[in-house]
Amino acid sequence: MRRRSLTARVVLPISALVAAQGMFAASASAAGPPSPGSSGYDISWPQCGGSYPAAGSFGIVGATDGRPWSANPCWSSEYTWASGYAATPQLYMNTANPAPHSSYYWPASGSRDPSLCQNASSTTDPGCAYDYGWHAAANALVTAGGQNAAQDAWWLDVETGNTWNGDGSSNAADLQGSIDYLRSQNVATVGVYSTGYQWDTITGGYTAATASSYAAAWRAEFTSPNGITASPSWVAGAPTASSAPSYCSSSFTATATWLVQYPSAGYDGDYWCGSSPPPPPTPSYAISAAPQSATVAPGSTATVSITLAASDGWQGSVGLAVSASRSVTASISPNSVAVPGQATLRLSGTTPGSYTITVTATPSTSSSTSTVHNVSVALSVRRHRA
Numbered sequence: 001m002r003r004r005s006l007t008a009r010v011v012l013p014i015s016a017l018v019a020a021q022g023m024f025a026a027s028a029s030a031a032g033p034p035s036p037g038s039s040g041y042d043i044s045w046p047q048c049g050g051s052y053p054a055a056g057s058f059g060i061v062g063a064t065d066g067r068p069w070s071a072n073p074c075w076s077s078e079y080t081w082a083s084g085y086a087a088t089p090q091l092y093m094n095t096a097n098p099a100p101h102s103s104y105y106w107p108a109s110g111s112r113d114p115s116l117c118q119n120a121s122s123t124t125d126p127g128c129a130y131d132y133g134w135h136a137a138a139n140a141l142v143t144a145g146g147q148n149a150a151q152d153a154w155w156l157d158v159e160t161g162n163t164w165n166g167d168g169s170s171n172a173a174d175l176q177g178s179i180d181y182l183r184s185q186n187v188a189t190v191g192v193y194s195t196g197y198q199w200d201t202i203t204g205g206y207t208a209a210t211a212s213s214y215a216a217a218w219r220a221e222f223t224s225p226n227g228i229t230a231s232p233s234w235v236a237g238a239p240t241a242s243s244a245p246s247y248c249s250s251s252f253t254a255t256a257t258w259l260v261q262y263p264s265a266g267y268d269g270d271y272w273c274g275s276s277p278p279p280p281p282t283p284s285y286a287i288s289a290a291p292q293s294a295t296v297a298p299g300s301t302a303t304v305s306i307t308l309a310a311s312d313g314w315q316g317s318v319g320l321a322v323s324a325s326r327s328v329t330a331s332i333s334p335n336s337v338a339v340p341g342q343a344t345l346r347l348s349g350t351t352p353g354s355y356t357i358t359v360t361a362t363p364s365t366s367s368s369t370s371t372v373h374n375v376s377v378a379l380s381v382r383r384h385r386a
Contacts, residue, residue, distance in 0.1 A: 001042065001062065001092070001157050001193065001236075001261075001268060033153075034058040034087040036274030039241065041267050042092070043081070048074040053267050058087035060155070060270065063144040064094045067162060068136040069104040071143045079144075092155035092193060093140035096162035097132065097174040099123040104139075107131040115177070115222035123165045126173035127221030133177030141185060150185050155234050155259075158194040160201055168204020169217050175203065176224050183226050189275075190226075192253060193234040193261075199252040207254040212284060215310070223310060223340070228253055232275065238262035241269055248273035283363035283371040285310050285318070285339050293378035296348060304345040304377050306359055308337050318361040327351040328379060332359065349381035 034040060034057050041053040044062025053059075059082030064070045072078065082089035100106070100121050107117035107128050113135075117128035141149060156178055164171050175192065182190045192199070199206075206214055208229045215224065233251040238244040238260050247260040248271075260271045286309050294302035308318060317338045324330040328349045337343050347357060357377045 001044065001159070031086050031088055033275050034272040036272060037245075038087075038272050039244075039264075040085070040087070040270050040272065041264070042261070042270055043078055043267065044092075045072050045074060047078065047267075048072075052078065052081045056085070056269075058082075058085045058090070058270075058272065060090040060092060062092050062094070062157070063140050063149070067094050068096050069102075069139050070094070075144065088152055090153045090155065091144055091149055092157050093137065093178070094157045094162060095133070095136065095175060095178060096164065097129050097166045097171050098163050099125070099129055099132070099165045099170065102132065105132060105135045116220075118221060124167045124170045125221075126170045126218045129166050129170040129174035130177035130180075130218070130222055133174035134181040135177075137178035137181040141182065150182075150187050152187075153189040153191065154182050154187050155191045155193045158192055158199060158202060160198045164202050168202070168206065169214060172203040172206035172214055173218055173222075175206075176218075176226075176228070179228075179231060180224055180226055189232065191232040191234055191258060192228075193236060193259075194252055195235070195237050196250070196252040207252070209254050229255060232256045232258040234259040234261065234270075236261045238271070241271065244269075244271035245273070247271075283316055283318075285361075285363075285373070287359070287361045287373045287375045289345070289359065289375045289377050292376075293380070294347060295380040295382060298350045298352065298381055298383060299348065301346055301348040302379065304347065306332065306343045306345050306375065308339045308341050308343075308361060310339050317364045319364060321360045321362070322357060323360070324357040325355045327353065327381075328355050328357060330357050336364070337361075345377065347377070347379050349379065352381050352383055355379045355381070 038057035040056040040058035042060035045065050061078045061082050062072055065072050100123050107113045109120040111117050113131045115127040115130040117131055119125045120128050179190045211227045232255055233253050235247050235257050238247045241262055244260040244262045248257050251257045257273050258275045262269050288307050290305045296302045320332050320335050320343055322330045322332050330347050332343050332345045359375050361373045363371050
């Protein structure tokens with residue numbers, strides 16, 4: 001993809017974009033994705049004033065003008081071009097992280113918009129960067145005509161040529177904010193366009209395999225409901241159309257590669273590797289008890305809080321079961337908890353002694369024993385001395 005210089009971009013404020021929404025919107029095809037093995041093109045502002053590709057099986061259009069918070073001045077005609085193919089048009093937006101300020105939007109310290117921005121003057125605060133990415137995507141969606149465009153797949157253009165002032169964690173949080181906003185607007189697929197080198201340079205290696213460590217670093221300010229696991233890759237850098245299929249086995253995010261870009265007669269050509277519904281995130285969570293031990297007199301009851309915390313942004317529900325000695329009465333409520341969430345464990349006993357109670361959590365979305373977690377609580381039943 002190509003980027004316009006910062007001084008040459010065309011920028012419309014949100015109010016103007018909303019007013020112009022009817023002009024930008026075009027009817028989206030409902031035909032579905034391209035056929036596996038087919039080829040198409042992606043175009044944006046560089047093609048303004050010129051001809052559009054006539055061949056291919058699908059079209060992808062850049063909604064922005066090379067930078068976030070900008071509008072492709074030829075959006076309407078280019079989207080009409082993409083709508084002429086049998087496959088549903090796909091869209092992309094440019095991304096950046098200008099931390100710690102932007103002339104378009106930057107959150108204030110202590111604000112939640114929607115993430116908590118702890119320190120707006122920091123270049124590495126992940127919550128502030130997340131909010132910037134969230135609102136940049138909102139601007140791009142309005143630029144592209146709002147709900148009509150929301151029915152199509154969106155891609156985030158992630159390249160070192162734009163401004164990235166944060167560290168890997170905050171830059172990845174910025175992109176996660178864009179993903180989460182578009183998904184919140186019913187965009188079924190939000191993928192990322194980049195190369196392995198550029199992606200690693202910008203995000204520090206944010207992939208499906210490392211997502212849990214990123215989520216842990218962000219948890220004080222936000223928890224993503226999506227993560228990166230359901231975002232396919234659009235890989236740039238194939239030298240020819242004939243070599244493009246061999247790039248379908250590569251992915252800088254460790255997710256499925258759906259698209260491969262290559263040069264084609266003055267345009268950016270794209271090979272469609274094929275797509276399948278993104279797999280649901282693997283249940284990834286932690287279970288803990290507080291306190292981990294309790295002492296009661298015979299017939300008395302101890303209360304323990306059982307906490308379920310997502311460890312990589314996964315959201316789902318788990319069933320809870322309790323196992324204990326016959327000398328212990330144990331109950332948990334509720335016995336099904338949405339993650340993140342809590343339950344209350346109540347314990348009592350009549351026979352003095354030391355006992356171990358085990359709470360088992362089993363995700364309702366998976367039967368894999370690898371995602372079943374346990375936590376143990378020690379209970380001591382002691383008689384009071386006279």
